[in-house]
Every structure is written in C-alpha cells, then in structure tokens.
Amino acid sequence: MQEMMQAAVLTGPREITVKSVPVPRLRDGDIKIKVSACGVCGSDIHMWKTGHGWSDNQGDFVMGHEFCGVVVDPGQSHFSVGERVVFWANLYCGKCDMCRSGQEQLCRQVNGTNYIGFVTNGAYCQYYVGPAVNAYPLPDAVSDVAAALIDPLMVAYHAVIKSGLKMHDKVLVVGSGIIGQLIGGLAKKAGASVLALSKVNDRKIAKAKEIGDFDCYLDGNDPERAKRMYELSRGGFDIAFEVVGAEDALSTCIDGAKPGGTIVAIGNSIAPKVGFELNRLVLHEIRLLGSVSCTEKEFRETIDLIANATIDPEKYVTDVLPLDQLQHAFERLTSKTDPVLKLVIKP
Ligand SMILES: [Zn+2]
Numbered sequence: 001m002q003e004m005m006q007a008a009v010l011t012g013p014r015e016i017t018v019k020s021v022p023v024p025r026l027r028d029g030d031i032k033i034k035v036s037a038c039g040v041c042g043s044d045i046h047m048w049k050t051g052h053g054w055s056d057n058q059g060d061f062v063m064g065h066e067f068c069g070v071v072v073d074p075g076q077s078h079f080s081v082g083e084r085v086v087f088w089a090n091l092y093c094g095k096c097d098m099c100r101s102g103q104e105q106l107c108r109q110v111n112g113t114n115y116i117g118f119v120t121n122g123a124y125c126q127y128y129v130g131p132a133v134n135a136y137p138l139p140d141a142v143s144d145v146a147a148a149l150i151d152p153l154m155v156a157y158h159a160v161i162k163s164g165l166k167m168h169d170k171v172l173v174v175g176s177g178i179i180g181q182l183i184g185g186l187a188k189k190a191g192a193s194v195l196a197l198s199k200v201n202d203r204k205i206a207k208a209k210e211i212g213d214f215d216c217y218l219d220g221n222d223p224e225r226a227k228r229m230y231e232l233s234r235g236g237f238d239i240a241f242e243v244v245g246a247e248d249a250l251s252t253c254i255d256g257a258k259p260g261g262t263i264v265a266i267g268n269s270i271a272p273k274v275g276f277e278l279n280r281l282v283l284h285e286i287r288l289l290g291s292v293s294c295t296e297k298e299f300r301e302t303i304d305l306i307a308n309a310t311i312d313p314e315k316y317v318t319d320v321l322p323l324d325q326l327q328h329a330f331e332r333l334t335s336k337t338d339p340v341l342k343l344v345i346k347p
C-alpha cells in the first residue's frame with residue numbers, strides 16, 4: 001500500500017489545492033522527513049501566479065524550499081530517526097570547478113536555477129523526501145520557525161559578505177521585503193554607521209521599525225531622493241543593496257552610492273532587461289556585483305548565526321499558518337494593503 005499525505009498542490013494560476021498525494025519513495029541518497037515548518041518565499045509568488053514550477057514535469061507540483069523537519073527515515077545517511085534537520089534548497093553537483101572552489105551557488109551543472117521546490121517538489125506537505133547531502137542538523141537553539149527563515153537569511157548573509165562591508169560604512173538598502181530587512185539587521189551587526197532603507201510605500205516596514213536597526217527611511221519615489229541621500233550620508237553611501245530587481249531600484253542605488261562605492265544586486269528581475277546610467281557607474285568608479293544564494297560554507301554559518309543569537313529571524317515573522325492557509329498566504333503576500341512581511345507554514 002502506498003503511503004499518502006496531505007500536500008498543498010499548485011493546481012493552476014493563483015490556485016493551491018490541499019489534497020491527498022502519495023508520499024514519494026526514497027531513492028539512493030534520500031532521506032525522509034516529517035516537515036515541521038516551511039517559509040513562504042517571494043519567489044514562490046511567481047510560480048503561484050503562473051500555475052507551474054520550473055521543470056516540464058507534469059503532475060502534481062508542490063512548492064516550498066525554506067523548510068526543516070524531523071527525520072523519519074534516514075535511508076543510507078548518517079542521520080538518525082528523530083533528528084531535526086534543515087534543508088539547503090540549492091542543488092549542486094559537487095564536481096565542477098565552481099563547486100570544487102567552494103562556490104556551490106555558481107555550480108556549472110545547475111546554472112543557478114536548480115532549487116528544491118522549483119525544479120523538484122518541495123515541502124508544502126507533510127513529508128518531504130530528498131537528498132541527504134542537502135540536509136543539515138539543526139541545533140536546539142534554532143526553532144522550527146527560525147529554521148524556516150534560514151533560506152532568506154543565507155541570501156542576506158552572502159550579500160553582506162560579498163559587499164565587503166567594514167565598520168563605519170554607510171549603508172543603503174533599497175527594498176523593504178524580508179531580505180532587505182535581514183540585510184539591514186546583519187549590516188547593523190557588521191558595523192554600519194548610517195543605515196538607511198529606501199522604500200516605495202510603508203506597507204512592510206512595521207517590523208523594521210519595531211526591530212529598530214535602520215536609522216532612517218527614505219521615499220524611493222521622492223524626486224529629490226538623490227539630494228536627500230547625499231545629505232543624509234554626507235557624500236554618498238559606501239554600499240548600496242538592490243533587493244527589488246527593478247530599474248528604478250537600481251537607479252536609486254546608483255544615485256545613492258558614493259564615488260568608488262559598491263552596489264550589490266540581489267533582486268531577481270522579472271523584466272528581461274534593466275536599464276541604468278552607465279556613465280555614472282563608469283565615471284564614479286562604482287562597483288556593481290551580483291549576489292545569489294550562498295556558498296555551502298555560508299549556509300552552515302547561517303545556521304550558526306541563529307544558534308549563537310547574532311540575529312533572531314523569528315522577529316521578522318508576521319504569522320505562522322497551517323497548510324490549508326497557503327492559498328490565503330499568497331493572497332496576503334500579493335495584496336496591496338496587507339502589512340505582511342514573512343509567513344511560515346506549519347504543515
Ligand atoms: Zn526563498
């Protein structure tokens with residue numbers, strides 16, 4: 001008899017249906033976990049809107065890549081039944097030159113697009129079966145809900161490391177979503193002096209204000225924004241993080257960066273091309289860097305950052321919801337009025 005479970009299946013554009021599906025069988029190298037928590041990610045929204053995942057695989061597709069759980073079948077792995085684990089959704093080959101140089105996020109074979117919950121089924125369900133090599137033990141000090149935020153936190157952590165942020169640097173974050181706010185939290189810890197958040201509305205900033213890491217909030221639509229940023233940072237920001245993936249957000253970074261400053265681009269653009277003022281970049285010798293996911297080493301360090309209380313990602317969570325509320329979660333995340341920052345599902 002095939003074992004069955006409840007799963008939140010993407011059944012069409014803007015349509016999640018909770019239904020009974022077979023629990024996948026373990027293949028070589030897999031472990032099976034009972035899912036404890038799974039974060040709802042902004043990148044899930046694109047798939048939710050279109051009604052399908054990234055692979056051509058037909059059949060029930062289940063998203064969910066920010067998850068942890070308890071091992072129920074360790075397969076051939078070193079894990080034991082009952083152990084708490086978190087999955088790194090970033091798949092990689094481990095053999096190519098990028099992987100061998102410790103840059104697994106740039107793996108040649110997977111090309112930055114091969115993530116659990118995008119190309120393979122994810123964890124908006126009761127049981128997840130997947131590669132043991134992507135599972136990591138969770139310290140007791142990291143709660144299930146905090147573990148569901150390791151994914152966005154690792155993205156923020158990698159971006160801050162790439163930026164080369166030093167004590168006293170003036171830092172601009174453009175974008176008020178969860179990753180922008182986590183970057184703010186880490187930048188503050190790393191010694192940012194002036195820390196500014198540029199946003200286009202106030203919908204998501206209640207948490208940021210509650211936590212209080214940002215020194216000031218800027219209006220991205222202000223026609224005088226370049227002047228305002230110049231005055232506020234007394235000559236420009238050393239580092240600007242673009243966490244939206246849009247032309248205007250990149251322009252805000254270019255307006256805000258000081259000569260010789262650094263822009264780190266993290267936001268994924270929906271538009272195939274984004275224009276920007278090349279001459280300002282050239283003549284002011286501004287460095288523009290991309291940043292995606294993190295290295296395998298940084299993933300382990302991200303778990304540590306929470307375990308050692310460097311940052312508490314639970315503070316950024318708006319609500320924890322059951323599996324049958326996933327559809328509602330997407331409706332809230334795409335609403336123009338709901339002040340939601342981060343939602344976590346507990347299947
Ligand atoms: Zn994510």
Ligand SMILES: [Zn+2]
Pocket residue numbers: 092093094095096097098099100106107108109110
């Ligand atoms: Zn590789």
